[in-house]
Amino acid sequence: MTSSALVDWELAGRTARRLSGQGPETTREEAAAVVRELHEAAAAAVAHVEGLTGLHPVAGGPVPEVAVVDRPGWIDANTAGMAALMDPLVTALAERQDSRPGPLATAIGSRATGVQAGGLLAFLSSRVLGQYEIFGTGGRLLLVAPNIVDAERRLGVDPSDFRLWVCLHEVTHQLQFTAFPWLADHLEAQIAEFVDATDLSPDALRDRLSDLVRGLADAVRGGDDDEAGQGLMALVRDPEQRAVLDRVTAVMSLVEGHAEFVMDGVGPDVVPSVRTLRKRLAQRRKGRGPFDRVLRRLLGLEQKMKQYADGRHFVGGVVDLVGMDGFNRVWSGPETLPLVEELTDPARWVERVHGRPAVA
Template sequence: MSSSALVDWQLAGRTARKLAGAGPATTREEATAVVSELHAAAAAAVAHVEGLTGLHPVEGGPVPEVAVVDRPGWIDANTTGMAALLDPLAGALLERSENPPGPLATAIGSRATGVQAGGLLAFLSSRVLGQYEVFGTGGRLLLVAPNIVDAERRLGVDPTDFRMWVCLHEVTHQLQFTAFPWLRDHLEAQISEFVEATDLSPDALRDRMSDLMRGLADAVRGTDDDGASAGLMALVRDPEQRAVLDRVTAVMSLVEGHAEFVMDGVGPDVVPSVRTLRKRFAQRRKGRGPLDRVLRRLLGLEQKMKQYADGRTFVGGVVDLVGMEGFNRVWAGPENLPLVEELTEPARWVERVHGRPAVTA
């Protein structure tokens, strides 16, 4: 059983491509120049990221592809990735189901969630600036050109600086997974544990996913009642699943916080207007815009949303206490990854991993 029994991903992709806007107006020459500059910035960002972090890809490992895409290209990549991510769950549910749904019921249910998923993907396709694909095709760095151009125009910032700044963030993600291949294996293992703890029938899971998609649509429109939906947590009833979700949240907080730290840490020698970029980008994130509402609804709890921001606090706090070399012990293996409660208390991680009380460097 593939994940298409839960969500018709082909329909989701078609729906998203139909609903997604084309992006800001540019001439052919401008578009060609943007693509060329993003490829150059991504290539140049590698040395800056490695120099700041002291990390390097595994020798002899695959060289990640850099793809500058439009919104439909991002949609295609993510329908493939999400389908691959859900396949193990769908297969496990079928094996456990005593009365698997018939072909007609499967088709009707999966098409309904497919349309809903397509609407969400269409919305997100206009906001995502870049992404390193961990699942699906894997090992590919995506830069969404129309969204980067739209953001730099709205922010009123230097395009060259902004494009490098975005590339620094995404190349950091690329380095995390190419320097430490075990990180992807660890995430896949956590997903497997999550699947093992799932006791829903395919019909019940599809119904919950449908409810979640409807809630997300309400959140986008701003018609949701604050806290009315548990978001992804509605799919997680078992304590074992919640424990897995906490571990995944901590890992994602780490990798996002690390990328945020790097994109600011390279300094004005690399990105002259970095302070202006951070200030204006922070203002962009404030308030209760549509994406904020979607993320709150998707994650279910304000605290879950906060943990992603806490990743930046964690990385900066640990570097202050033990320096970059000391922080890099976080990549030694799963046992050194931060716990959820350590994200806001970096000293606790230092004491656990370094075996000594934390003292500011």
């Protein structure tokens, strides 16, 4: 049994492409220039990121592909990726069920969830600027050209600066996983452990989803319900799964915070308007209106923003205490990755990993 039994991914993709829109208007020449400049910016970013972090890809490793895509291209990549990621979970759940729904019920259910998944993918496809694909592709960097153009126009920033700045973030992710291949293996192992701890009945899942929906109502009024802010992660309450999610959250906060640190750390010599970009991007991440806030909470994007903030605080704090070389001990292996509680207290990580009190 595969994830297509629960989600009709083909329908999800068609729905998302229909709802996503094409993005800002550009001439053929303008579009070609954007694609060319994004490829150039991604190539230029590599030296800047390596110089600031002191990291380099493993010798002889695969060279990641850089793909400049439109919204449908991003949707196609992510429907395939989500299906592959969900297959182990769905298979594990199916093996534990005493009885399975008939083919008609399966078809109806998968189409319904396919439409819902398509709506969520459409929302994301209009907002994601870039993405480094970790699983299933051998590593590929996606840059979503229409969204980058739309963002730079809305923010009123210098296009060349903004495109390089976005590439610095995504190339940092690329370097993290090409310099330390064990990191992807570690995340895959955490996903496998999460699946092993999964034991949800349909009734329990429905009850938890109802709780989440009630909490989301507060988002329309601009409230700060903690559970709603976690989005779909709020559905997971099993202690073992929560422990796994804590570890995954710590890793993702690290990699996102590291990328944020690099974006700011290159300085105005590389990106002249970096301070303006940071200020205006922070405003963009707050969302646009009530509907936007609801979807952000449903998808857990509010939690994503917290990852950026906590991760950035951790990386900056550790670098302040032990320098970049001392910080790079974090990549030594799973045992040196930060714990969730260390994200907001970098000195605790320094004491644990370096074996001495942290002194600024």
